[in-house]
Amino acid sequence: MDVWTLLRTTLRRWYVFVPVLVVALALGYTAARDLPPVYVTQSSAILTGPALIPGDEEGEIDEINPFLSLGGSLTTTTAAMVVLMDSEPTRYELDEAGLETEYEVDRVDAVLYFDVEGLDEVAVTETANELVRIADVKLAELQEAADSDPDTRIQVVPLTSPQVALEGSTGGVQLIAVAGVVGLVLGSGLAVALDGFLTWRRRRAEEATLASESVSAVGWSPADERDPVEGDPVEGGQVEGGQVEGGQVGGDVVELPEAPTWAAAEEPRDEDAPATEPDATERARHVAPESPEATDATHDQADAEPSEHDHLASSGRRTTEHG
Template identity: 30%
Template structure:
């Protein structure tokens, strides 16, 4: 069915489509109001190599090397190690709730070329989102230092994590609410079209269906009651009696004669 045919059906069955559309609008508004607003904050650090280089020591004593700087692209690799460590489910679980507010975060390189660690946190409260970003970045610095200490790297060769972007002020994200409301509205519109088309089809089917004529009932024959002579007919009956009586009287003697 083309566009104009659809419009004609909706106009013809407006009393079916309009209530469904109003319910759809109410449903979309309810969904938009019921979904909590999420706030997002972002922070970034970059790994830098020490000024003294990867080696430490001078003189006859052997040089000590930081193992994390002993290969090409070591800073980028170290950043990837930190990202994978921060994505560990056990680590993520530590930040499920901050200040009593449910929070989530994602960590990656932000599609940047280089040893960057980017943290993006979402929470139902702006302060919780900002606090989560700061806490995850602090954990990244701690894990980097602990890893180098475990490798017994000279402290002068430690890789450092410098702040590039401090946790940004949390901004409200309404995209999720709008998407949920749009889905509810779309479903309501589909329901309205379905209701209008269904009612139209039902009415067309009723028009095409032949109506069965009811059999005509034959009028019941009324039982006629015997009519009795009315009061005005008494004179006529008396005269008939007088005429019949002589005839019957003459008949009896004839019968007697015949017997003899």
């Protein structure tokens, strides 16, 4: 995703991005307001050349203005002092003295600047002044190690010595800025996530609609797949007695086998006769149809046994003959 797409998506879902950003800024402002004050101060020093230089004659020493020798080697020496004062041994020395170790060292030509910050106002002020003194001591040690004449050594002269430290506001501003960046990233991420989810759901709905339209165009429906044997309607046909006449399912003709000839037809029931509970034999016949052989045997037995009507008719004839 490129920057332009991300920007458009975020603006489209602004109702997600804006509240998250506002909440993040509010939390950052609340936290910054509760922060303890941070004190800052600055001290500066300048490197100067020697006030005495060798004269033209042997053993002669001339006095000069040290500021006339600014530039050249002093600028190079100042750059070396920045590295020396910003080192870990110097910070460790300050920490051993109970002073602040949070400071920055900068330079402009032959001028050194020490920016100190901390939670203790007194410690911040003392640290700024101590850095100028330490710089002069370390520079003297460097020149002594080079066996230079003490009268020709470069010195560190204080320019500004702070007496009080000011309450800084950079900590709170930085905290609010960090909260704003976090809210910006989080709001953009949530906006993009919501946009992706809504796009996916809309695509699913469109696919479902297209599928439904395709099914309607083909003419298929779940009712077309019902079993025609159970009497369910079949498209294009009619169900009668468990058979389908001219029925079609999905465009195919459905042909079912005819009912077996040995299946017993159900006898008509007298509407006025009281309803009786079928006996076990009747229930068994409904559960499992009899075989053709059993049906023929039943018919033969019925033909062999005289019915009650035949007995009555025979008795009547005998009574008439005797009379």
